[in-house]
Amino acid sequence: MIMTKPERLLFIINLLRSRERTSLAQLSTQCRVSKRTIYRDLLSLQRLKVNVCCDHGYFLDEQHLFPELKLTEKERELLGFCLNYTPLNQSNHFAGKLAEIESKIIAALNGGNQKKLSRYMVGAIPKLCRLSADQDAVLECFFDAILNHRKISVRLKPHDKEFSGLRAVGISIEDSAWHMCLTDSIGNKTVKIPLDKVRSVAVSD
Amino acid sequence: MIMTKPERLLFIINLLRSRERTSLAQLSTQCRVSKRTIYRDLLSLQRLKVNVCCDHGYFLDEQHLFPELKLTEKERELLGFCLNYTPLNQSNHFAGKLAEIESKIIAALNGGNQKKLSRYMVGAIPKLCRLSADQDAVLECFFDAILNHRKISVRLKPHDKEFSGLRAVGISIEDSAWHMCLTDSIGNKTVKIPLDKVRSVAVSD
Numbered sequence: 001m002i003m004t005k006p007e008r009l010l011f012i013i014n015l016l017r018s019r020e021r022t023s024l025a026q027l028s029t030q031c032r033v034s035k036r037t038i039y040r041d042l043l044s045l046q047r048l049k050v051n052v053c054c055d056h057g058y059f060l061d062e063q064h065l066f067p068e069l070k071l072t073e074k075e076r077e078l079l080g081f082c083l084n085y086t087p088l089n090q091s092n093h094f095a096g097k098l099a100e101i102e103s104k105i106i107a108a109l110n111g112g113n114q115k116k117l118s119r120y121m122v123g124a125i126p127k128l129c130r131l132s133a134d135q136d137a138v139l140e141c142f143f144d145a146i147l148n149h150r151k152i153s154v155r156l157k158p159h160d161k162e163f164s165g166l167r168a169v170g171i172s173i174e175d176s177a178w179h180m181c182l183t184d185s186i187g188n189k190t191v192k193i194p195l196d197k198v199r200s201v202a203v204s205d
Numbered sequence: 206m207i208m209t210k211p212e213r214l215l216f217i218i219n220l221l222r223s224r225e226r227t228s229l230a231q232l233s234t235q236c237r238v239s240k241r242t243i244y245r246d247l248l249s250l251q252r253l254k255v256n257v258c259c260d261h262g263y264f265l266d267e268q269h270l271f272p273e274l275k276l277t278e279k280e281r282e283l284l285g286f287c288l289n290y291t292p293l294n295q296s297n298h299f300a301g302k303l304a305e306i307e308s309k310i311i312a313a314l315n316g317g318n319q320k321k322l323s324r325y326m327v328g329a330i331p332k333l334c335r336l337s338a339d340q341d342a343v344l345e346c347f348f349d350a351i352l353n354h355r356k357i358s359v360r361l362k363p364h365d366k367e368f369s370g371l372r373a374v375g376i377s378i379e380d381s382a383w384h385m386c387l388t389d390s391i392g393n394k395t396v397k398i399p400l401d402k403v404r405s406v407a408v409s410d
Contacts, residue, residue, distance in 0.1 A: 006211055010253050048215050069274045069313035073352050075306050078299060082287040085378070087328065094283060101280050108274035108313065120351045123292065123378035126331040146325045147278050173290070173328035 003031055008041050013050060013060075017068045021057030069108040079105065080118025087128040087173055093136045127176050129196070135178075141201045142168050142180050151185065153204040157197055164204050208236055213246050218255060218265075222273050226262030274313045284310065285323025292333040292378055298341045333381050334401070340383075346406045347373050347385050356390065358409040361402055369409050 003011060008031050015030065016022060028035045042052050051061030071079065083102050088094040106114050131139065145152045145168040153164035169190065170181035178195040208216060213236050220235065221227060233240045247257050256266030276284065288307050293299040311319050336344065350357045350373040358369035374395065375386035383400040 006214060006249065007253050009211060010214075010255065044211065048212050050215065069309060071306065071309060074348065075302060075309070077348075077352070078293060078302055079288070079306050081293060082291045082303070083284070086287045086291060087331075088283060088286060097280060097283055098287070101276065101284050104274060104276065104280075105310075120348075120375045121378070122375065124380075126292075143279065143282075143325075147282070169325070171326045173326070175329075 003033075005041070005044075008033065008038075009045060009048070012038075012041055012045065016052065016058060016060045021059050023057050027058070069105065071105075071109060076109070076117045077119065077121055080116055081121040081123060084116075084118060085123035085125055087126045089125050090128045091131045091136050091139060092133070093131075093140050128173060129177060131178070131195075135195055135198075138198055138201050139171070139178065139180075139195060141203070143171065145201070145203055146170065150203045152182075153202050154180075154182065154193070155199040155201075156193070157199045160199060208238075210246070210249075213238070213243075214250060214253070217243075217246060217250065221257065221263060221265045226264050228262050232263070274310065276310075276314060281314070281322045282324065282326055285321055286326040286328060289321075289323060290328035290330055292331045294330050295333045296336045296341050296344060297338070298336075298345050333378060333383070336383070336400075340400055340403075343403055343406050344376070344383065344385075344400060346408070348376065350406070350408055351375065355408045357387075358407050359385075359387065359398070360404040360406075361398070362404050365404060 011031060012027060015027070024035045024038055027038045027041075031038060031041075042058065045052050052058055053061055080102065083098050086098070088098060102117055106117060142152070144150075150168075151164075152166055152168055153162055154166060155162045165185045166182045167185060167187065168180065169183055169187075172179040172181055172192060179192045180195060180198065180201075181190055181192050183190045216236060217232060220232070229240045229243055232243045232246075236243060236246075247263065250257050257263055258266055285307065288303050291303070293303060307322055311322065347357070349355075355373075356369075357371055357373055358367055359371060360367045370390045371387045372390060372392065373385065374388055374392075377384040377386055377397060384397045385400060385403065385406075386395055386397050388395045
């Protein structure tokens with residue numbers, strides 16, 4: 001089947017995205033057109049601001065329009081290990097997010113039927129207190145407040161003492177426990193509160 | 206400036222890749238052509254096997270030609286945490302690989318000047334014996350043997366006892382130590398050897 005020019009352009013972009021280097025001869029064979037036609041196609045791509053570079057073969061500029069995630073088998077394995085053996089998995093909420101991240105990465109890698117990134121490396125999930133559903137909800141609300149730069153109020157155990165107008169600035173995992181990092185509204189002073197001292201968190205503006 | 210049709214097609218693909226849903230009106234405004242022209246462009250893309258779907262706006266089929274890594278801010282944060290606070294960082298070799306993975310992911314996300322994925326979450330690197338340069342080299346060779354399905358010979362401390370014709374099948378991190386998992390050539394019996402008992406590993410086939 002003969003490809004039209006737009007078909008060839010997309011085909012060439014797709015091929016160059018997934019390979020390190022491709023020669024004019026290889027492109028010509030795969031598209032079943034002459035090298036001269038391929039050369040003109042490459043010029044067309046340049047004009048379309050798809051930066052095709054030439055140095056021992058053709059390849060796409062790093063900054064091209066369609067950035068692609070390329071990971072070697074070793075990198076996939078290591079990344080899978082990191083996602084599966086992390087203290088974050090002690091939170092059901094974060095564990096769910098990590099599973100989604102793994103799926104998205106596999107999809108971006110054109111991974112086909114692969115279910116997990118890691119096949120050969122196993123480990124133990126680092127010790128950290130497992131979160132209750134309540135704690136998970138507090139942490140989720142707190143994390144959202146960090147990312148959305150919202151002010152919060154925090155109610156502490158055991159006497160329901162409340163602090164409001166605080167800024168959520170970070171989460172720290174240390175000494176086998178989760179900690180919430182907060183500052184006053186001006187950002188002058190940072191305090192770190194262990195999650196198990198927190199009764200509830202609410203967005204306050 | 207008026208775009209040519211190939212320019213518009215690439216522009217549209219790029220726009221649809223980076224957004225959830227786009228309307229005909231938005232595409233028409235951004236390309237400065239009529240909605241009718243955009244509609245014809247979308248039909249052309251369909252013919253080019255770029256699957257544009259329509260359901261409350263246009264979007265690209267999951268299985269389209271240019272898979273893209275899309276991560277929310279929360280997902281980037283969690284992924285960055287996993288890559289930075291993992292026992293793998295106790296190996297200089299793997300720590301280098303993890304830094305490369307983080308760079309590649311940032312590049313695929315069109316991250317611009319971002320240096321790290323994680324900004325708000327910090328943690329401690331789980332306890333695990335830090336690898337010496339020699340141990341790092343042994344582990345690297347062993348890991349390559351796993352991925353390349355090569356047979357290896359292993360020399361153990363302290364008497365340099367040697368076992369050959371083994372298959373490297375996995376790496377396990379447990380009890381704060383690295384272990385190499387091996388089977389005999391038939392795969393009948395798996396043994397797990399702590400890395401600090403290993404003098405050297407060599408590919409043997």
